Amino acid sequence: MLPKLRCLVVGIPDAVFPEGSIRPDEAEVIAFDQLRDRLALALTLELVVAPLFCEDFDALEIIEVLGGASFRGVLRIAAPKLPNRQIVLRELRGHAVRQGITLELVEQD
Numbered sequence: 001m002l003p004k005l006r007c008l009v010v011g012i013p014d015a016v017f018p019e020g021s022i023r024p025d026e027a028e029v030i031a032f033d034q035l036r037d038r039l040a041l042a043l044t045l046e047l048v049v050a051p052l053f054c055e056d057f058d059a060l061e062i063i064e065v066l067g068g069a070s071f072r073g074v075l076r077i078a079a080p081k082l083p084n085r086q087i088v089l090r091e092l093r094g095h096a097v098r099q100g101i102t103l104e105l106v107e108q109d
Contacts, residue, residue: 004026004044005026005027005028005038005044005045006022006026006027006044006045006046006047007022007026007027007028007045007046007047007048007049008027008028008030008035008038008039008045008047008048008049009027009028009029009030009048009049009050010030010031010032010035010048010049010050010062011031011032011050011051011054011056011057012029012049012050012051012078013029013031015029015049031056032056032057032061032062033056035062035065036065036069039065039066039069039071040069045071045073046073046074047073047074047075047076048062048066048071048073048074048075048076049075049076049077049078050062050075050076050077050078051077051078051079052077052078052079052080052088052105059075059077059092060092060095062075062077063075063092063095063096063099063101063103064095064099066099066101067096067098067099067100067101068099070100071099071101072100072101073101073102074101074102074103074104075096075101075102075103075104076103076104076105076106077092077103077104077105077106078106078108079105079106079107079108080107080108081107081108081109082107085105085107088105089103089105092105
């Protein structure tokens with residue numbers, strides 16, 4: 001039986017999963033250019049984690065790709081400390097809700 005992928009981390013190559021938080025076969029770290037192919041195979045996917053922006057993509061692009069693949073789980077965006085978190089959150093959630101995606105914004109300390 002194939003593992004049930006529950007968590008996908010996109011564009012954060014050094015991501016680690018705290019021990020006991022998720023089984024290793026239920027999580028994967030990938031590059032943005034692998035996202036479309038991986039989503040087609042991940043019917044059990046519940047959570048996608050991605051940065052607000054990086055060299056290859058930004059959060060709005062992730063939202064569009066996920067929505068186009070009919071992902072209806074949680075997208076958790078990791079961001080640096082923002083000067084006005086509410087403005088960024090409002091814009092991202094506006095795009096996510098149109099795609100049927102629940103969005104969380106987590107700022108790093």
